[in-house]
Amino acid sequence: MKILLSLLLALVPCFACVAQTNHAQWNAAIEAFEASDRANPPPQGAVLFIGSSSIEHWKSVAADFPEVKVINRGFGGSELGDSTYFADRIIKPYHPRAIVLYAGDNDLYDGHLPKQVRDDFEAFVRKARSVDPGVPIAFIAIKPSMARKALLPKIKQTNELVREYAATQKNVTYIDVFTPMLGADGQPQLKWFIDDGLHMNRTGYALWISIIKPWVDAHALHPT
Template identity: 75%
Template structure:
């Protein structure tokens, strides 16, 4: 994963030098979503899960929330602004009943500031509400992974800024998965993660399901 992220940084820099958007890297993944939608149209007014690899790897998300219809549009390695940039293509067509977003993790790894992450989340909310006014949005707190333990202060600050913003908005929720994933020593715990210490194992997802289920059930029916 570290190699992939380093390559994305280099690739994004090359695109910027060439006058292209760094978001262009994701065009093949977005085109694949669109092709899948044409072949098998997803339900309208479902709960949309979108964001980076923690969403992309959540292959059981539909089965984990059986009371609601779910669409997964995670693309691993992405930053928060990627979901905003492609919202016209992979959010607007679904007219989601509610949106669950996990992003910001890679942003901090790419040395975006916590304030940038907060501002990018604000931009995401404004974007999705430009075509679905009032759509409920849940931000899943940036997780405290073992692999990115050195980023813990920035993660805490970004989460705090987003929680404060969400508290001022109607139907914008901050889902705190950060605190429950810490150990009694206040540090990340390997038990929630696979061998790379970054991507979650089933135990991690089971924890998330329990924390997300009340919000998803309340907004997804």
């Protein structure tokens, strides 16, 4: 038993090491953003869309918000903590007027608890505001996808925890896309998604635009 315990304890630092270095898998994506910035310097004071694949796949985001300047820095497969980790490279250079975040979906799929996701969002807010104090931040609710239907209870709980946290903060907003995406039966609907049941089609993004646009316009066109 003593030998087994010693072996288990010896593995603990290794697990911590993996957790600490897991962000490195996104280095190529972040470097690609930096190369793009060097070739075509992005505007200052834009609205920064950041997060996982629902942002990365939103190729038309600039055209969908034509009245404002928009930067897309989504990297697919990422978790909330990845955006926090790389904030000095994908938030700080732009000094955004406002930030729209979609993340947490992959976190739950990878086994994170709802409270962990909420705590990671708090950490994101702290980090973003250490770079740009007071920057308005919107959290797009984790969507109810067909592919992750089994996670619906955890998605609901996470969204509620984030909503409660946002309500206690100045200029932190929870944007509810979750409820409008549900059917009358309270279940995910196929109509919003492409064939994989996870990533959204144009109909899904059109719904998001209608919900997110008032917040973007309020903070980009009429900042307080």
